[in-house]
Amino acid sequence: MDVSEGGNLYDTIVIGCGMAGLAAGIRLAMFGQRVMILEKHNAPGGLNSFYFQGGRKFDVGLHAVTNFVEGGRGTPLGTLLRQLRLPWDAFKLCPQIGSRIAFPGMDLRFNNSIETLESEVARVFPKDIDAFRKLRKVILEHDALNLESKVQSAREIVGRIIQNPLLQDMLFCPLMYYGSARERDMDFDQFATLWKAIFEEGFARPLEGVRVIIRALLERYRSLGGTRRMKCGVKRILAKNETAHGVELETGEVLEAKQVISTAGWAETKLLCGSQRTDPDILENTGSLSFGETISFLDTKPAELGCGETIIFFNDSDQFHYGKAENPFDLRSGVICFPNNYDYGRSGDLPEGILRVTGIASYDHWTRFNADSYEAQKRNWFPRIIKSAIRFLPGIDWETIEKRTVYQDMFTPRTIEKFTSHLGGAVYGAPRKAKDGRTELSNVFLAGTDQGFLGIVGAMLSGISIANKHVLMSGR
Ligand SMILES: Cc1cc2nc3c(=O)[nH]c(=O)nc-3n(C[C@H](O)[C@H](O)[C@H](O)COP(=O)(O)OP(=O)(O)OC[C@H]3O[C@@H](n4cnc5c(N)ncnc54)[C@H](O)[C@@H]3O)c2cc1C
Structure with missing residues (x-):
């Protein structure tokens, strides 16, 4: 566990240590933000994680990294590597x-x-x-x-x-x-x-699978001073007057932040904000x-x-x-x-x-x-x-x-x-996406699967776009 200095106040709390959460965290830490990524599970990667079993290395999801063009110039993959200041060969594709x-x-x-x-x-x-x-x-x-x-x-x-x-x-x-x-x-x-x-x-x-990508992202995030806590589920997003001021963890601990980026999903984030599973809009989406x-x-x-x-x-x-x-x-x-x-x-x-x-x-x-x-x-x-x-x-x-x-x-x-805590085991999340990343709370934003950019490259691009649009460019 990385621990931030200076108590429990962060500029941005990111919920989820998958591709979108890591990319958003890197982007924000790069601009000097105090960022905390919170992940419910013990392994990073979310839907695209890895595990060991029977003496073998398994990828959870990886069939293929899409968007591959040799050299990457002018392509989404090239853009995301540039935005994260990672070299072209960082993912060894x-x-x-x-x-x-x-x-x-x-x-x-x-x-x-x-x-x-x-x-x-x-x-x-x-x-x-x-x-x-x-x-x-x-x-x-x-x-x-x-x-x-x-x-x-x-x-x-x-x-x-x-x-x-x-x-x-x-x-x-x-x-x-x-x-x-x-x-x-x-x-x-x-x-x-x-x-x-x-x-x-x-x-x-990558020959060695998705762990190569996750390792590159984690190292970059850590080198920028970004912090994360694993096995650390968020129970609630705390808000007053339609503005979030932090999160309560499953342990009861409270962390304060100026804004929250959630990669948990549209309905899953609504539940964290206090909606019920039986609410019609949650059932419908x-x-x-x-x-x-x-x-x-x-x-x-x-x-x-x-x-x-x-x-x-x-x-x-x-x-x-x-x-x-x-x-x-x-x-x-x-x-x-x-x-x-x-x-x-x-x-x-x-x-x-x-x-x-x-x-x-x-x-x-x-x-x-x-x-x-x-x-x-x-x-x-x-x-x-x-x-x-x-x-x-x-x-x-x-x-x-x-x-x-x-x-x-x-x-x-x-x-x-x-x-992954995705309701219904829905790999691609909600049918209706929140493309602009906005939620019912003025400073809680969605990134990843339910913002609408899918897959490994899409999720990372989503994390970057939401961090840029709603936090860095708006001067939060
Ligand atoms: C079987 C399978 C095969 C796939 N194959 C490919 C492929 O070959 N190529 C490709 O490009 N894409 C593939 N994908 C899709 C790709 O994995 C996803 O689109 C992408 O990883 C989504 O990333 P994300 O960060 O948006 O979300 P997620 O990976 O879902 O990350 C969200 C994270 O948030 C955490 N979280 C949720 N709730 C909380 C909470 N309350 N508190 C704290 N943490 C929380 C979750 O544990 C999770 O780690 C595959 C997916 C699956 C499941």
Whole structure:
């Protein structure tokens, strides 16, 4: 625990030591603010943390760092590193090998060069290539970062440009899986942001996983005199006359601050301000999309089994369904990730093969069991999830995966809620975002997931933007 000198009065208290909280904390400490980051859990990183189990290092969330462009100049990743005064190689990112969107009888490959996707669309959907190019132009000209903009339906805008529903679904599938809190549709700002992050820029990963990024952020924050307390949940935000003056911790201790930045989520922050879980606006704006993931460590590299791709987004149905899971695990679609399949070059190689399969999972199902039944459910679902995914990996069968697996783990919506306190285990938070970061209290601001910038890069950019806009530029 870092302890601030001079008692319990801070310029800014940041709730949450995930990507958004750390980035906001760095930015504020850089300008001489006395900052305290408070985190409920013992590990930093939030939704993108890491853990050790069975002698192995696990990443909680990381499939890919998006927005990767070599050198980063003029891109969101470059901007955020510059704002945090971190060198370009701080996160030690290595580019993906190549990914695929797999629908029944139809594949679109893509990598970190948009030309690959464009030529794939021309090959598979020759009649729709002009519409694809037109959509791309609209996206590139769209200012998705305007914090004051109104919500627009991406399905409507894309549908007006691309008539082919299959191509629409294939383009929506990766973007929804990597950042939509809304069922069936997305806000066009978010669609455009994720399009750029995934298709125009691309995927990368540090060889040693997310801990490299977290370590770089923690060191930077500490070097600037920023302080943090772990295992230190905030119970209440204390306010008078619609202005916060501090927080009460779960231990009863009170810390005073001139302002609070909360990365806990929109509804979660409202609860900290005194709302009830049964309040209609909280019920209406709590996310209903949660996920589960299987992680299998293999005694061989995926490439040796014929799997050389980085990420595969799959769907087996006529229409791609992205919505609340009606079954414990929605086996119709999902994401396969092989962390081995990045171009690590001279950085080295991962010691074992790793297969991750992610899909939409039911919060209601996974939270209703006692501990024993919960473990039994996981054992039951694990092979079903992998069998459903490997339908999209030609040449691979369940027997091979089973024989080659040396260790495995699985997380569910229950795990996500336990370790991040996001209501309903909603990874992407509330369907309605608070883009301007304002809350009902004049000096409490939202950053991260529910401000609307998602993913690792998005969350960090959100922390920076909110710290800049509401604290540094307003001279607080
Ligand atoms: C399984 C999974 C896979 C993912 N894969 C990727 C990926 O490959 N690439 C990518 O870019 N993104 C990925 N993401 C999304 C990405 O992790 C998140 O969008 C991002 O990390 C959100 O960061 P955040 O700081 O906004 O929120 P969070 O990470 O949720 O941080 C909020 C923090 O606040 C803390 N907190 C909450 N309430 C309190 C309280 N009362 N007191 C104190 N602390 C509190 C929480 O414990 C948490 O640490 C994935 C997420 C998951 C779950």
